[in-house]
Amino acid sequence: MWNKTKSLQLSLLLVKVLFVFVPLLMTCVPVIAEWYDAVYGEGVGFLDGSVYWPLSITLYLAAICAMVCLYALHKLLGNIKKDEVFTPTNCKCLRIISWCCILAAIPFGLLGIWRFLSFIVALAAAFFGLILRVLKNVFEKAVELKEENDFTI
Amino acid sequence: MPIIVNLDVMMAKRKISSGDLAKKIDITPANLSILKTGKAKAIRFSTLEKLCEVLQCQPGDILEWRDEEEV
Numbered sequence: 001m002w003n004k005t006k007s008l009q010l011s012l013l014l015v016k017v018l019f020v021f022v023p024l025l026m027t028c029v030p031v032i033a034e035w036y037d038a039v040y041g042e043g044v045g046f047l048d049g050s051v052y053w054p055l056s057i058t059l060y061l062a063a064i065c066a067m068v069c070l071y072a073l074h075k076l077l078g079n080i081k082k083d084e085v086f087t088p089t090n091c092k093c094l095r096i097i098s099w100c101c102i103l104a105a106i107p108f109g110l111l112g113i114w115r116f117l118s119f120i121v122a123l124a125a126a127f128f129g130l131i132l133r134v135l136k137n138v139f140e141k142a143v144e145l146k147e148e149n150d151f152t153i
Numbered sequence: 154m155p156i157i158v159n160l161d162v163m164m165a166k167r168k169i170s171s172g173d174l175a176k177k178i179d180i181t182p183a184n185l186s187i188l189k190t191g192k193a194k195a196i197r198f199s200t201l202e203k204l205c206e207v208l209q210c211q212p213g214d215i216l217e218w219r220d221e222e223e224v
Contacts, residue, residue, distance in 0.1 A: 094160050147194070148195070151187060151192060151193050151194040151195070152193070152194060152195040152196070152197060153180060153184045153185075153187060153188045153193045153195075153196055153197065153200050
């Protein structure tokens with residue numbers, strides 16, 4: 001029977017799988033960039049030419065952000081598992097994830113100079129970061145309310 | 154906070170221990186400690202009512218307002 005514990009365990013498992021998958025993907029960045037350059041060599045952008053280096057750097061930076069995000073997610077899920085949901089630590093985790101998304105949007109935005117299509121990825125990442133930021137604000141308010149409730153005797 | 158909780162004074166006057174009081178007003182000793190040390194952010198009317206009933210006093214005997222500068 002599916003329940004909350006199993007759902008949490010699945011989330012933790014997915015995070016752990018990605019913890020392994022992202023570094024593996026990082027090792028394949030040159031291959032991915034080379035493949036992209038060969039297949040989509042003629043893209044539309046302000047600048048023409050090969051995107052091998054810009055794409056490689058973008059993917060590396062995005063992977064670093066992803067790793068930081070995964071660490072924060074792991075910590076967040078671990079706290080939720082311990083029934084510590086509305087805590088300042090979790091707010092910090094959400095803030096880290098939000099900033100990672102926004103930071104990851106920057107290299108993708110810069111990649112847009114070579115390929116306009118990359119702007120869409122940058123916008124999506126930035127928008128996701130914004131949503132998480134709002135969620136973090138909600139969490140902060142919830143922490144405040146919980147503290148008030150806990151200290152009401 | 155300018156609201157001072159004088160619960161320990163009242164408890165000493167009535168010669169009642171924290172454990173006994175916690176049991177009589179049906180709250181945990183940890184929560185009573187929060188109340189006594191002034192860490193509490195609010196007090197429920199029901200708790201205040203029980204405290205007054207057990208300690209045979211008025212809310213003013215337990216809670217006191219002092220000017221912030223004085224505190």
